[in-house]
Amino acid sequence: MKKCFSIVLILFCLSASISAERSAEVLLRFSRHDNVTKIVIESEENLIRNANTTTTAASARVDFPSPFDLKKPHDFVFETVRDARTLTIKLRDATEVRTYKLSSPARIVIEMKVNPQDTGQRQQAQNEPQKQQKEAGLVSQKTQPPALQQSAQKTVDANKPQPQAPQKPSEAAKPQDKALHISTILLDPGHGGFDYGMYRQDIKEKEISLTIARDLANSLQKKGYKVFLTRKVDQSFPLGERIIFSNSKLPDLFITIHATPSDKFIITTATAEDGSADASVKLYKLSARQNRHLEKSRASAKAIAEALKTEFKAEAIARELPLPILTSIDTAAVMIEYPFTAQKNYDQKERDRLINAMMKGLAGYE
Secondary structure (H helix, E strand, C coil), X not given: CHHHHHHHHHHHHHHXXXXXXXXXXXXXXXXXXXXEEEEEEECCHHHHHCCEEEECCCEEEEECCCCEEEECCCCCCCCEEECCCEEEEECCCEEEEEEEEECCCCEEEEEEEECHHHHHHHHHHHHXXXXXXXXXXXXXXHCCCHHHXXXXXXXXXXXXXXXXXXXXXXXXXXXXXXXXXXXXXXXXXXXXXXXXXXXXXXXXXXXXXXXHHHHHHHHHHHCCCEEEECCCCCCCCCHHHHHHHHHHCCCCEEEEEEEECCCCEEEEEXXXXXXXXXXXXXXXXXXXXXXXXXXXXXXXXXXXXXHHHHHHCCCEEEEECCCHHHHCCCCEEEEEEEECCCCCCCCHHHHHHHHHHHHHHHHHHC
């Protein structure tokens, strides 16, 4: 009996040991915008939480607490070196590197600024084959007989879009941004709770975004707007719950507030839904909610970007990304990202400037 018990105990210990050493899946992806490149390492919550990251200008090393399997897309341009529990990523042209952890899903984000000159040279090298092909085509056309050249020119002219007759004032469409009367606004301070967002020393994105959202809410309420916030205190609020809460309040405008490592303001709207998709499929897709509000979203983003640009004499970029927090919102929706750099200090005076610019942008949009 004791012998059987001992065998069972040994098998149980071996099973537990094998289970503990199970390799988790680690996914890699990256994105670029201007001179900022972002590398995302995504895996299980426990693996990410207990991982240690060290970076230099040339590489980023992540030490995981247990073995892992690495998966990366074919277009992942960074060289990687993998051991049983260590992942090293060779960085390119990095001038400034910072890392932070996010949840839902659990991930490590490596953000780095790159030298625009190096990026431009690399892009020029990539474009060189296309340039050579184009020049070769022109040379080929020049060597054709005159009759063939004349025929080709007629074909090109026929394919050119013909000038449209100017519309009469009565036929001109009214601007989309004038058709919406805003009375209810929903503000979404990004991150919260154990999700810090970006941080440096004792300054956290989640706290700055919450303070900005509160200040903006107070200013809007004084102007007679009805305002809701997804969170009023430092608390965790999963993405799915944010979307459900936001849509339940039926706002006229949704604004989510985040930080960016760039020195520019970035105003983001959702990308357009694929027009070729089947209508019955669109009906059940969350992203279809935003599709009918895109023109209003873009108009509000443009107005806010112009106001920020005027106030801070800094570049404000309007861009489009397929972010779930935007695509799943059933009203005009924008993301405002404020610069989170060592030179920026969001004290009361700076926040007042930011709030005033946003208010002017909203007034210009209406």
